[in-house]
Every structure is written in structure tokens, then in C-alpha cells.
Amino acid sequence: MAKGYRGSGNIGGGNMMAQIAKLQEQMEQAQAELAEKTVTETAGGGAVQVTMTGDQHCTAVIIDPDLLADGDVDLLQDMVLTATNKALDASRKLSEDQMAPFTNMLSGFGMGI
Numbered sequence: 001m002a003k004g005y006r007g008s009g010n011i012g013g014g015n016m017m018a019q020i021a022k023l024q025e026q027m028e029q030a031q032a033e034l035a036e037k038t039v040t041e042t043a044g045g046g047a048v049q050v051t052m053t054g055d056q057h058c059t060a061v062i063i064d065p066d067l068l069a070d071g072d073v074d075l076l077q078d079m080v081l082t083a084t085n086k087a088l089d090a091s092r093k094l095s096e097d098q099m100a101p102f103t104n105m106l107s108g109f110g111m112g113i
Helices: 012-037 064-071 072-110
Strands: 038-043 047-053 057-064
Touching: 012 047, 012 064, 012 072, 038 072, 047 072, 057 064, 064 072
Parallel strands: none
Antiparallel strands: 038 047, 047 057
């Protein structure tokens, strides 16, 4: 080591750590916001509705009472399944869109996410 050198061996590391800490805080805030956002998808022309949060929690399933009068259990099950899968896809897309800036930033830090 050069005489008189007092460096920590971590040139610029403090700034990077501060940036990562700030990024982590922003990511946590974005995840909290996702938990509050919802998506609603339907099946059977709106006869079945499923609402899900951005963090993939199902918050509501609404079934048109007229659909129950038909008594077609298989049809009802298919509609619930379809609406649920559509809501999951929409929720995942919402999450992906909201978290994309952070994924890009982390890739920039060489974290290969």
C-alpha cells in the first residue's frame, strides 16, 4: 500500500450502499402499494367476478345468483376457475409493471435479476 494512503479499500462503496438502501426502501413502498391495488376479472359475460390484490391475494368472488338457478355446477366451476386465473394473470402483470424499474436498477448494479 502506498505511504500515507488512508483509504478504506472501498472506494465509492458508501455511496453505492446508500443507493441500495434507498432502493430497498422504495421497493418495500412499491410492494406495500401493490397490496392495496386490485384487479377484477370476469368470466361468463360477467356472471362470475374475481378481485385480487397486486400481491396475489383474492379479496372477492361474486357470482350472479341467476347462474346458480341453472344448477350447472360444472359450468360454475369452470367460470370461477377462468375468472380466478385471469385475475392472477392481471395481478402478476400489475406487479411486474410496478416492480420493473427496480428490477432494471438492480440489474444495473450487476445483480442480474
